Amino acid sequence: MPSRRTASMAAVGVLASAALAAGALTVLAPSAAAAGVTFTPTADTYVDATYTTTNFGSSQQLGVDNSPVKQTMMKFAVSGLTQPVTKATLRVHVDDVSGAESSNGGTFRAMSDTTWSETSVTYNNRPAIDGATLGSLGSVARNSWYEIDVTSYVTGNGSFGIGVTSSSTNGADYDSRETGTTAPQLVVETGSGPTPTPSPTNTTTPPTGDPVLVGAGDIAVTGTGDTATAKLLDGIPGTVFTTGDNAYPDGTASDFNTYYEPTWGRHKARTRPAPGNHDYHTSGASGYYNYFGANAGPAGRGYYSYDLGNWHVVSLNSETGMAAGSAQEQWLRADLAASNKPCTVAYWHKPRWTSSSSHAGDPATGPLVKALYDYNAEVILTGHNHQYERFAPQNPSGQLDTARGLRQFVAGMGGASLYGFGTIQPNSEARNNNTFGVLKLTLHDNSYDWAFVPEAGKTYNDSGTGTCH
Numbered sequence: 001m002p003s004r005r006t007a008s009m010a011a012v013g014v015l016a017s018a019a020l021a022a023g024a025l026t027v028l029a030p031s032a033a034a035a036g037v038t039f040t041p042t043a044d045t046y047v048d049a050t051y052t053t054t055n056f057g058s059s060q061q062l063g064v065d066n067s068p069v070k071q072t073m074m075k076f077a078v079s080g081l082t083q084p085v086t087k088a089t090l091r092v093h094v095d096d097v098s099g100a101e102s103s104n105g106g107t108f109r110a111m112s113d114t115t116w117s118e119t120s121v122t123y124n125n126r127p128a129i130d131g132a133t134l135g136s137l138g139s140v141a142r143n144s145w146y147e148i149d150v151t152s153y154v155t156g157n158g159s160f161g162i163g164v165t166s167s168s169t170n171g172a173d174y175d176s177r178e179t180g181t182t183a184p185q186l187v188v189e190t191g192s193g194p195t196p197t198p199s200p201t202n203t204t205t206p207p208t209g210d211p212v213l214v215g216a217g218d219i220a221v222t223g224t225g226d227t228a229t230a231k232l233l234d235g236i237p238g239t240v241f242t243t244g245d246n247a248y249p250d251g252t253a254s255d256f257n258t259y260y261e262p263t264w265g266r267h268k269a270r271t272r273p274a275p276g277n278h279d280y281h282t283s284g285a286s287g288y289y290n291y292f293g294a295n296a297g298p299a300g301r302g303y304y305s306y307d308l309g310n311w312h313v314v315s316l317n318s319e320t321g322m323a324a325g326s327a328q329e330q331w332l333r334a335d336l337a338a339s340n341k342p343c344t345v346a347y348w349h350k351p352r353w354t355s356s357s358s359h360a361g362d363p364a365t366g367p368l369v370k371a372l373y374d375y376n377a378e379v380i381l382t383g384h385n386h387q388y389e390r391f392a393p394q395n396p397s398g399q400l401d402t403a404r405g406l407r408q409f410v411a412g413m414g415g416a417s418l419y420g421f422g423t424i425q426p427n428s429e430a431r432n433n434n435t436f437g438v439l440k441l442t443l444h445d446n447s448y449d450w451a452f453v454p455e456a457g458k459t460y461n462d463s464g465t466g467t468c469h
Contacts, residue, residue, distance in 0.1 A: 037080070039186040041177045043118035044074035047126045057118040060178045061095055064106040064164045065171025071129060072106075072164040072174065073121070075114050076186045081157050083190040088154035089147050090134070090162060093182040095173045096143035103465060104168035105137025105146060107451065110153045110235075111161030129163030130457055132235045138210075138442055138449040138465065140172050152235040154188060167451075167461045211308035212238025214440040214453075216414035217276065217349060217383020220259035221248035225436040226415030228455035230263035232438050236453070239308060240267050243383030243411055244276025244318070244349030246288060251279035256291040263415070271295060274315045275302050276349035276383060285319070303328055305335050311443045312341035316348040316368055318384075324367040332368060336375035342446060343468040346372055347381035351410050353398060355431060356385035357422035370396045373406055376469040379441070379448065383412040386419045387433040388452055390462060400427050404469055409450070411439040435460040 045057040049069040063070040090108065094100050110131025121127070135148040154160050166172065175182040214236050220226045233240060242264075247255035256265075264271070273296055279288040289299055297304025302317030314335065321328055336344065350362040352369050362384075372380065373396050393405025412419075418433045435458040442449040451463040 037188055039076045039078055039188065040183050041074040042077045043116070044072070044176050044184060045118050045121050046070055046072040047121060047123040049123055052123040055119060055122050057121065058178060060176050061100075062164070062174040062176045062184075063171060064166040064174075065169070066166050067169040070166075070171060071126065073111060073116070073127065073129065073161060074177075074184055075111075075116075075159060075161040076154075077159055078154060078186070078188060079157050081188065081190055085151065085155050085188055085190055087149070087189040088151045089187045090150045091145055091147050091185040091187060093145050093175045093184075094140050094142055095175050097173070098142075100173035101140060101142045102166075102168065102170050102172035103139050104166055104170060104449075104463060105140035105172050106164045106166040107136040107453070107461070107463075108134045108148050108150075109163050109165070110134060111163045114159040114161040116161075127161070127163075129165055132231055132456055133453045134162065134235045136440065136442075136449075136451050136453075136463075137172075138444070149237060150186070154186065160186075165461075167463045210445075211311065211443045212236065212440060213241055213308060213313065213345065213443060214238050214438050215241035215243070215271075216411045216438045217243030217274075218245045218386045218412040218416040219264055219414035220246060220255070221416050222259065223415065223417070225417070225455075226259065226263040228436050229414050229438055230266065232453050232455065233264065233267050236438070236440060238270070238440075239313075240264075240271040241315070241347050241381065242271065242273040242414070243347050243381055244274050245278040245383060245412075245416065246273060246276065247291075248278055248416060250281035251285060251287045252282050253287045253290060256287055260291070268292070268295070272306065272313070272315055274348050275317055275319055277319055280319045303331065305339075307339075307341055309443050310341055310445045311343045311345060311448075312336070312339040314344065314346040316346055318348045318350040318362065318365055322364050322368050324370075326367070329367045329371060332371045333375075336371065336377070343443070343448070344372065344375065344377035345379040345381065345441065345443075345448075346377060349382060350384045351382035351408060352380070353391055353394070353408055353425055353427075354385050354410055355389055355421050355424045355428050356387060356410070356419050358419040359385050361425070366396060369406065373404070376404060377406060378466060378468055380406050380408040381439065382408065382410050383414070385410055386412045386416050387421070388413045388431065388435070388437065388439070388462070389428055390430040390450075391425075392427040392429050393466075394427055398426065407466055409439055413437050430462045432460045432462070434458075
């Protein structure tokens with residue numbers, strides 16, 4: 001059996017520790033064509049489901065947790081801007097106390113209600129955290145700064161609310177505005193010139209962050225589901241994947257131009273797709289290949305690979321030959337053998353395993369699964385069934401394998417009408433069929449975080465962390 005490539009150790013994605021806290025960035029020095037200014041919250045607080053009538057507005061901590069449920073909210077008043085916003089960044093600082101750190105720093109979302117008062121909010125009367133997802137944090141360490149890009153939300157002068165939730169029972173605690181120098185910061189850059197140079201007190205260069213792979217399948221059709229999921233992508237930077245059935249009903253040029261282009265099409269430049277059976281309703285999936293061009297790999301083939309950070313990413317084609325010895329299977333084995341990346345994720349349309357009542361798992365994909373398993377890959381992403389499902393790591397026979405198994409996601413919640421579930425299959429760990437959304441993978445050097453990001457107004461979420469083999 002081929003051996004696994006050697007992985008490098010991951011660097012923690014934080015801005016700084018106590019040294020930065022002492023000289024926290026407060027103003028970005030202006031340049032000739034751009035300016036940056038830092039706003040602190042006009043209000044921030046958190047609520048706790050254990051104390052439903054208690055107000056925590058004067059607390060120096062902002063808690064996020066899922067057991068008990070804790071939610072944080074903050075609002076900023078942005079004023080005085082005279083040029084267009086080129087970048088807006090939310091910076092939060094993890095408290096320097098034991099237990100403030102977490103393996104899940106939470107999900108940051110826009111809030112439509114900015115009329116709430118810091119001194120009156122309780123769990124029972126809390127405002128809804130109901131807007132677009134702006135970003136999420138994986139592991140966070142004590143006494144460290146973290147950044148979330150909120151440019152999609154903060155577009156000029158006005159009042160902006162940001163809420164933070166967590167699906168983890170290992171919650172995080174951030175510093176509130178009552179702490180002074182480690183209070184949350186909204187750094188707004190304006191103008192059309194280069195990014196401002198930080199002031200001399202901030203000598204730490206912010207990291208670029210780990211790569212993000214985000215997307216879904218079964219996407220564009222007349223309706224509103226794809227509009228909702230495209231709005232989620234607006235606030236999530238990174239590479240967009242698709243798991244097939246990109247444009248309904250038949251993957252024609254007209255289907256792509258009418259349904260896909262106005263929604264997910266605005267992210268086409270950063271999209272690396274996979275085809276589905278509906279894309280092949282048009283002969284040779286010509287609508288699919290003509291629309292995506294080089295981003296879909298070699299013309300007409302439907303499988304290709306690329307690298308993101310420490311990860312090798314493979315897009316495959318479940319609508320063509322997959323048997324052992326087929327052109328695709330032989331290509332996949334050679335591609336995996338040639339990779340020097342320690343971690344691997346692959347995606348295609350038809351799932352090997354599923355609990356859906358509509359389409360059964362496809363054993364024809366088995367040789368692809370076997371090749372990925374032989375080369376110690378980590379994750380499989382699929383679609384076809386219009387729902388979300390996560391399986392525990394399994395071997396090619398569908399048996400639980402926590403040491404070397406492949407974790408498969410069915411991510412078919414991109415916009416087409418949702419399906420029901422039938423018999424729940426072994427090792428199925430999470431399921432949803434009433435919420436459109438996208439699946440976000442944050443690819444660390446030797447591990448990954450996953451998060452189901454729901455459409456605006458819905459609350460279902462699923463998140464966790466896995467390690468490379």
